[in-house]
Amino acid sequence: MKKYDFIIAGGGMAGLSLAYYLLQSPLRDRRILILDRDQKNRNDRTWCFWERDPREPLSPRINQRLAATRPFESILFRSWKSISFHGTTYSGLLDMGRYRYKMLRGIDFYSFMEAELAKWPNVEQKQATIQRIKDTPQGGFIIADDEPYIADYIFDSTFALKLDQPENHNLLQHFKGWVIQTKSPCFDPQRPEIMDFRVEQHGDCRFLYVLPFDEHTALVEFTLFNDTLLTDAEYEADLRQYIDRYLPTGGYVICETEYGVIPMSDEPTQENPSEHIIRIGTAGGFTKPSTGYTFQRTQRYLQTIVKNLTDTGKPNRKEPWFKRRFKFYDSIFLNVLEKHRYPADDIFTRIYTENPRRVFKFLDEDTYFLEELRLFATMPFWPFLSAFFDVLRRKVVG
Known part of the structure; x- marks a missing residue:
């Protein structure tokens, strides 16, 4: 049975980010194993987030927090200084002040991480299905594709929340989006629409994102906050209706499709369920329940975990x-x-x-x-x- 210093169970955004921060720390020489069942070789998702312009002077407290996402500044797909909003009583630009709205594509993140991890011979990546994770007196124990491994710490992003306890609120953010290319130049590349509520609400919270790449290309995404998923046909019907009604495309083709479901739940999570297992990502409560935003919080929390691990030998992150x-x-x-x-x-x-x-x-x-x-x-x-x-x-x- 092979022994590692750290095993990262789940090689998605949280797991790969953690590996990156470990390799930027004094712990860079430790043996690390990353396990994931899928190859990260396609543009399967998009992360959007806002943060203050790093070139502007800020308070020390916020400067420290902003350092979280700056390692990925070079691979951002788009960054916007202004955003549009279309609500019930207002339609137009929102004042973001010193904030910027940023977009990072999954494929760019995965490619960046692949190149970074390839520099380190002490990092192993294996495509395998994780079957079991448990704590033992000797360390965190994991079985993947019937192979056993053990480590001082296992960082687990695969644990599934229950999302069905009546004392909690358990909604979903679910969405389907198309990258479309239009015949007519109908997008302003400097002005994304982060929320457009001009769709039938059906008693829920439903809106569209329009994130332009150039005058002819944009990601148009239909998003809902509720507890019931739609059929593919229902998502697509609302997408088509919105595009036909509000975007003068002159005709369009669908270049890419993305779909996702993010829990919006206040279910209590155990970031440290045992001595040698630490949950990260959504499994560790890194997703903000009221918005579904995960990327920036994950970067912040992981940096704190690595700092604690470096300073004290223990990764436990304590919240004031x-x-x-x-x-x-x-x-x-x-x-x-x-x-x-x-x-x-x-x-x-x-x-x-x-x-x-x-x-x-x-x-x-x-x-x-x-x-x-x-x-x-x-x-x-x-x-x-x-x-x-x-x-x-x-x-x-x-």
């Missing part, structure tokens, strides 16, 4: 007590969506138009409490108050 308030905020927002307490398209319109710049800082969990109170004051009072007490009942009273 007062920082946990954001999880409570997430639960309240999920409750409003789950119980249909107020139209979601109007909630997002208020959030983005009445909180310029502050909203991006808030969603990144970089705000101070006073800033959060100012944002809450722009929300519909009674629906969120009802959600507040319902969350208390479900989480505290049970």
